[in-house]
Amino acid sequence: MKISPDSHNKILPGSTLGMLGGGQLGRMFTIAARTMGYEVAVLDPDKASPAGKLATKHLCADYSDQSALDEIANSCDAVTTEFENVPASTLDALARTCPVRPGAQAVTITQDRIHEKNFLKDNGFPTAPFAVIHSLDNLKSAIKTIGAPAILKVSRFGYDGKGQFSIKAERDADKGWETLKGEACVLEQRMPLDIEVSVVLARGLDGEVMTYPVAENIHEEGILDVSVVPARINKALETKVTSMATKIANALDYVGVMAVEFFISNGELLVNEIAPRPHNSGHYTLDACVTDQFEQQVRAICGLPLGDTRLLSPVVMINMLGDIWHGGHAPKWQKLLDHPNVKLHLYGKHVARLGRKMGHFNVLASNIDDALNLANKLKDQLSQAD
Ligand code: ATP
Numbered sequence: 001m002k003i004s005p006d007s008h009n010k011i012l013p014g015s016t017l018g019m020l021g022g023g024q025l026g027r028m029f030t031i032a033a034r035t036m037g038y039e040v041a042v043l044d045p046d047k048a049s050p051a052g053k054l055a056t057k058h059l060c061a062d063y064s065d066q067s068a069l070d071e072i073a074n075s076c077d078a079v080t081t082e083f084e085n086v087p088a089s090t091l092d093a094l095a096r097t098c099p100v101r102p103g104a105q106a107v108t109i110t111q112d113r114i115h116e117k118n119f120l121k122d123n124g125f126p127t128a129p130f131a132v133i134h135s136l137d138n139l140k141s142a143i144k145t146i147g148a149p150a151i152l153k154v155s156r157f158g159y160d161g162k163g164q165f166s167i168k169a170e171r172d173a174d175k176g177w178e179t180l181k182g183e184a185c186v187l188e189q190r191m192p193l194d195i196e197v198s199v200v201l202a203r204g205l206d207g208e209v210m211t212y213p214v215a216e217n218i219h220e221e222g223i224l225d226v227s228v229v230p231a232r233i234n235k236a237l238e239t240k241v242t243s244m245a246t247k248i249a250n251a252l253d254y255v256g257v258m259a260v261e262f263f264i265s266n267g268e269l270l271v272n273e274i275a276p277r278p279h280n281s282g283h284y285t286l287d288a289c290v291t292d293q294f295e296q297q298v299r300a301i302c303g304l305p306l307g308d309t310r311l312l313s314p315v316v317m318i319n320m321l322g323d324i325w326h327g328g329h330a331p332k333w334q335k336l337l338d339h340p341n342v343k344l345h346l347y348g349k350h351v352a353r354l355g356r357k358m359g360h361f362n363v364l365a366s367n368i369d370d371a372l373n374l375a376n377k378l379k380d381q382l383s384q385a386d
């Protein structure tokens with residue numbers, strides 16, 4: 001049931017929040033929202049969607065299904081998304097009836113690498129050298145100007161390193177263009193990376209921004225593997241990263257939770273990409289911050305004051321992919337549960353596929369070295385088949 005916002009436009013517990021997308025990010029949002037007394041309606045075409053199972057209502061339909069969208073519009077007090085691929089037209093249509101946060105404009109920019117890279121460039125944010133590619137000829141000449149090695153990335157629908165092709169030399173152009181099926185792409189110079197970091201932040205309706213501590217991220221085959229917080233970077237760089245992320249959120253006139261991924265290449269800070277939603281590298285906040293990123297998403301979209309983002313403990317987050325479900329058997333959770341400062345999060349996915357994000361765990365300790373040592377030991381134990 002829709003409840004009118006209070007006199008200050010705050011959407012309060014008892015109201016219904018709409019979530020477009022039912023994956024793990026939608027699930028953790030649903031948990032936070034329901035804990036706070038909100039109802040949640042999830043739209044996701046997958047019957048077994050992780051968020052759908054915990055929602056007040058799961059609308060099992062496509063993102064362009066008109067009757068499902070009508071139901072969301074008529075029953076929800078605010079709507080948000082958990083992934084960037086919801087069509088902008090859907091967000092625009094919903095926005096006629098209820099607040100949609102973040103709005104179609106910010107999602108349109110961040111769901112398409114070409115728009116995103118041009119937005120960053122036009123607003124003076126540094127990125128790796130890139131070129132927009134619409135044809136094989138474009139690609140051939142861009143390899144000459146950008147240089148190899150480079151990475152060809154599809155403009156839309158890429159995630160976890162999917163939709164990318166590594167260009168090692170000019171002769172890889174045909175193969176790359178064919179592999180990515182002639183879709184619009186960007187070609188990016190492959191940068192030497194000192195370290196990768198990210199910042200999750202929230203921007204409220206009034207433009208207030210709260211940033212979380214910078215996370216240091218380690219990827220394995222294009223997929224986030226480990227986040228270490230606080231990141232092992234100096235204070236000056238940390239301030240620069242945080243301030244650049246804040247400026248990006250302001251330039252997008254963003255409302256909600258978002259993340260900015262950065263490269264640090266030969267000491268220089270470069271923006272990699274923007275996610276218009278909570279982020280995998282922010283899962284540490286669930287156990288290590290005063291307010292986690294999902295409660296913060298609820299607060300931001302409901303027009304509430306943003307929560308305190310303070311870090312309460314050094315923390316290491318380890319992603320668990322389907323790869324460690326050997327022969328379909330779940331890993332030995334006891335290895336994690338034996339430790340009082342290790343926190344297990346599973347997403348309720350029944351089918352474990354290679355590369356599929358099944359869950360994560362957070363290791364809290366009084367310093368990063370201890371947290372990393374224990375996290376790595378547990379990671380090894382979990383991945384062993386027996
Ligand atoms: P996700 O959405 O999961 O973050 P994605 O598919 O959007 O992933 P990117 O963030 O573009 O992919 O790339 C994944 C990883 O590949 C990066 O975090 C980085 O480790 C590496 N990578 C991507 N682009 C470059 C680059 N230009 N130079 C060096 N490494 C890169």
Ligand code: MG
Pocket residue numbers: 261272273
């Ligand atoms: Mg990325």
